[in-house]
Structures are given as C-alpha cells and as structure tokens.
Amino acid sequence: MPTPSPATLPIRRLTLRDLTACADLSENRGWPREEHKWGLLLAAGAGYGIDDPEGGLVAACVVTEYGAAGRPALRAIGMVLVAERHARQGVGRRLMRHVITESGTTPLTLHATPNGQPLYEELGFKVTGRAEMVRGHFSADGDDRAVTTRPATAEDLTTIVRLDGEVFGTDRTHVLTRLPAFADQIRVAEESGRVIGYAAAWPNMDTHVVGPLIARDTQTAKALIASLAAHAGLPLRTDIDVRHEELLAWVKQHGLKSVAFNAVMAYGISELPGDWSRRYAPLTVAAG
Secondary structure, X not given: OOOOOOOOOOEEEEOHHHHXXXXXXXXXXXXXXXXXXXXXXXXXXXXXXXXXXXXXXXXXXXXXXXXXXXXXXXXXXXXXXXXXXXXXXOHHHHHHHHHHHHHOOOOEEEEEOOOOHHHHHHOOOEEEEEEEXXXXXXXXXXXXXXXXXXXXXXXXXXXXXXXXXXXXXXXXXXXHOOHHXXXXXXXXXXXXXXXXXXXXXXXXXXXXEEEEEEEOOHHHXXXXXXXXXXXXXXXXXXXXXXXXXXXXXXXXXXXXXXXXXXXXXXXXXXXXXXXXXXXXXXXXXXXX
16 A cells, blocks of 8 residues: 555644654654653643654644633744655645644744744744844853842742733743743742742753743843752753843853754734743743
C-alpha cells in the first residue's frame, strides 16, 4: 500500500499522552526535546497534530487561549513543527490554516523565526515587534539593590494575576496558576508593601528561562532578574522585547549574550493588547 500523503491525513487534537511524540518531533528538527515546556503547553493549551502512519507525528503545534473561558480575547500559537522528511510539502501551511479557521474572529499572535516568518506573512500575519533571545551566566555587581524583591508566596497569587492581566491585556489565570508547579522560582518586587512586578525562572534543558517578566520599570526588571540569578544554578535565558534597550544593554553587561531574534506577529489585530512598557519578557515565546 502506498504511504498516504500528509495532505490527506487528518488533523487531530493532541493531549498529554502525546508529550513524548512532540518531544521526538522537536528532536527530529534539531530543537531541544523540552519535555517540561511541552507538558505545560499541552496541559494549559490545545495541541494540534498530524499522525505519521509509520509512527510519531508528521507535524504539531500548540495554541494557548487567553481571556474568558469560551470567549478568548487572544490565542498564541507556538511550537509549529514539521518532521524533516515531510518538510517543504505544505504541511505547516495546512496546519496553520486549520488553526486560523478554528480561531474564527479571535486574534492570533506568535513569535516567528526568520525561517518561519515568510509563511506567516503569506497567511496574513503582520509583524508588530521583535524579541531578542539572550543567554549566559549572569554576573551580579550589586547595582540592582534599590528595589526590594522576595520569593512569592501563595498569598501573592491573586495580586500577581491581577497585575499580569493589567499588563498583558487579557486574563491568563489558567497559565499563571500552573507556575508554582512549573517554575523553580517565582519572585515579586515590592515598594511600600505593594507588588510592582514579578518574574519566574523555570528549567529548560541546560538553562533557567526567565519569564514571565512583568515590572513597573527597568530598574524593577533588573532587580527581579538579578534576584532570580542569585538563586539559579544554571545559565539564564530570556526573550526581551527589543524596545527595552536599557535592559538588553544591562543583561549583556552582566554576562548574557545575544542568541537570536524573533519577529512578534499578529493576525486580526494591529497591536497586541496590554502595556508593552511593563511587559519585558514572555513566559515562553511559544505561549506569549
């Protein structure tokens, strides 16, 4: 029997039972397996995939919805992958069109690599910004102590969710409530007993990823990064909005190096909601 064409294979919803197959697909394309991240995305979002008749997945992606249940205000697309032997056959385009159709009138966003950006532009996505990935061992020098930080407690979660909704522009409670189990650290910045920022650091292969990073100003963002670094045993990695030039210069002065740039893209809206001036880094580029 001939092998069915990927163009005719059904697209189905993925579940946590597909985590290993998703990690295998990442590895197939030269990406890290990132099982910890895949687990969060599949639990908090909706995975879409095409099964390979010979085993594993032909393609996959994950969509994370934000806003009221059943009436999302924004959907973030990430981890769009096509197995090497099925690449350049229109499979990624077909999967993306399926997600766009399923989304109806809900706006979409994603972070695009230079390789992926032409496809997304062809599908109608517009560039709204850029993020710079930086990575390395953070070297502290004590210039961040003007802002008080401390470990977050369970009592802080309501405040974190409220602040995050104000800055992110829509509700992502279902993701943030998973942070205590997902992240190795969550810290808050305070002024006169009021929370003015928060950040998490979560393990991803050989790094601690800093994200989300929400802060009143750049000084607060610096303090949060430095406090996370002081308790992290791995190199730091984060994706910073390039408009935050001062923070990017500062992290590079403290040992982090530029790794890559991604285009922040949107479909159905001209700009992302929320307050970009206080939104320094996403939880992960796969989920916004």
